[in-house]
Amino acid sequence: MRIKLETRGLTKRYGDSLALAPTDLQVCDGEFLTLLGPSGSGKTTLLQMVSGLIEPSGGQLFIDGRDATHLLAGQRGIGLVFQSYALFPHLTVAENVAYPLRMRRTSSSETTKRVREALSMVKMDTFADRHPRELSGGQQQRVALARCFVYKPSVILLDEPLGALDKNLREHMQLEIRSLHRGLGATFIYVTHDQEEALAMSDRICLMNQARVEQIGAPNELYDKPVSRFAAAFLGHSNILDGHVHGKYMQWRNLQLPLPAMSEAASGSASLLVRPESAALAPVDTSFLQGQVVETVFTGADLRVIVQIEPNVRFTVRTPRIGKPDLGAMVGITWNPADTILLHQ
Numbered sequence: 001m002r003i004k005l006e007t008r009g010l011t012k013r014y015g016d017s018l019a020l021a022p023t024d025l026q027v028c029d030g031e032f033l034t035l036l037g038p039s040g041s042g043k044t045t046l047l048q049m050v051s052g053l054i055e056p057s058g059g060q061l062f063i064d065g066r067d068a069t070h071l072l073a074g075q076r077g078i079g080l081v082f083q084s085y086a087l088f089p090h091l092t093v094a095e096n097v098a099y100p101l102r103m104r105r106t107s108s109s110e111t112t113k114r115v116r117e118a119l120s121m122v123k124m125d126t127f128a129d130r131h132p133r134e135l136s137g138g139q140q141q142r143v144a145l146a147r148c149f150v151y152k153p154s155v156i157l158l159d160e161p162l163g164a165l166d167k168n169l170r171e172h173m174q175l176e177i178r179s180l181h182r183g184l185g186a187t188f189i190y191v192t193h194d195q196e197e198a199l200a201m202s203d204r205i206c207l208m209n210q211a212r213v214e215q216i217g218a219p220n221e222l223y224d225k226p227v228s229r230f231a232a233a234f235l236g237h238s239n240i241l242d243g244h245v246h247g248k249y250m251q252w253r254n255l256q257l258p259l260p261a262m263s264e265a266a267s268g269s270a271s272l273l274v275r276p277e278s279a280a281l282a283p284v285d286t287s288f289l290q291g292q293v294v295e296t297v298f299t300g301a302d303l304r305v306i307v308q309i310e311p312n313v314r315f316t317v318r319t320p321r322i323g324k325p326d327l328g329a330m331v332g333i334t335w336n337p338a339d340t341i342l343l344h345q
C-alpha cells in the first residue's frame with residue numbers, strides 16, 4: 001500500500017510539558033486509522049499538527065512523500081470535522097456545504113452539483129433549505145461531514161465527531177461514516193476515546209497513552225495481543241491477575257496458575273490477562289479460581305457474571321444466558337490456558 005501520510009519524530013511541547021512525545025507513524029492511502037486513548041493522551045495534538053492548525057516543536061510531516069511540515073493548513077489538501085459542528089447559523093444547509101467551494105472560487109454550476117452530491121451522500125438532500133437550528137444534533141453532524149467531503153480532500157481528520165450524540169445515533173453514524181469512507185476512498189484519521197467505536201470502525205488503531213503511542217495494529221491484533229497492561233485494560237473487558245512467574249506457573253496469591261503455552265517463562269513480575277469470554281463457570285473443585293457471585297449483568301446477547309475472588313479482586317465471566325447462577329452462590333472459574341495472555345512487566 002502506498003503511504004499517504006507519515007510523521008517522523010513529530011513532537012509537541014508546551015513549556016516543560018510534553019503533549020506529544022516524538023512520534024513515528026505511517027498511514028496508508030485510503031486507510032481508516034483511529035487514534036484511541038484516554039483524555040489528555042495527545043490525540044488532538046497529533047491530529048492538529050497533521051492538519052496544520054498547531055505548529056510542531058520538532059519532527060517532520062510528509063504528505064504524499066513531500067515534506068509538509070511547514071505548509072499552511074489550507075495547502076495540505078486535508079479536511080477536518082470536529083465534535084462541535086461549527087455550522088454557520090445564518091446560512092442554510094446548502095449554503096453551509098457550499099462554503100468551502102466558494103472559498104475556492106468554484107463555478108456556481110459546479111458548486112450546485114457538488115453540494116447536491118454531498119448532501120445526498122449524507123442523506124440530507126431534503127433539508128437543503130433549512131437552517132442549522134432547525135436540525136437535530138445528528139443531522140447537524142451530517143451537514144458538517146458533507147461540508148468537509150464536498151471539496152474532496154484526500155485526507156479527512158475527524159476529532160470525536162460523534163461525541164455529542166446519543167448511543168443509538170452514534171452507532172448509526174459510525175456505520176454511515178464507514179460507508180462514506182468506502183465511497184470516498186479518502187484516508188481517514190479518526191479520534192475517539194471510545195474503545196468499542198475504535199474496534200468497530202478502524203482498519204488500524206493507534207493506541208495512545210501519556211503523550212506517546214502505546215501500540216498500533218488492526219483491531220483484532222490489539223485485542224488478542226496487547227503489548228502492555230495498559231493496552232490490555234483499555235481495549236475490551238479484562239481480568240488481570242498480577243503475580244510472579246516461576247517456571248511453568250504464575251504464582252498468584254497462594255495459587256499456581258498455568259501459563260499460556262509458548263510463553264517463554266522468563267521469571268519475574270507478570271500479569272495474566274483472561275478475557276471474560278475466555279473464562280467459564282465450573283464446579284468449584286475443578287476450577288482455577290473460586291469465589292462468590294456478587295452481580296449478574298444481562299447484556300442482551302449474554303450474561304456477565306461478576307465473582308468476588310478476594311476482598312479486593314473481582315473476576316468477570318461472560319456466559320450464555322441459560323443457567324444464570326444465583327447471587328451469593330459459590331462458583332469456580334476455569335479457562336483454557338492457551339486463551340490467556342501473559343504480559344511481563
Ligand SMILES: Nc1ncnc2c1ncn2[C@@H]1O[C@H](COP(=O)(O)OP(=O)(O)OP(=O)(O)O)[C@@H](O)[C@H]1O
Nearest residue numbers: 014018019037038039040041042043044045046193
Ligand atoms: N494549548 C495548550 N497549552 C498547554 N497544554 C496543552 C495545550 N493543548 C493541549 N495541552 C496539553 O497536552 C496534552 C494532550 O492534549 P490533547 O488535547 O492532545 O489530548 P486528547 O488526547 O485529545 O484528550 P481528549 O480526549 O480530552 O480530547 C494534555 O495534557 C493537554 O493538557
Ligand SMILES: [Mg+2]
Nearest residue numbers: 043044045159
Ligand atoms: Mg482531544
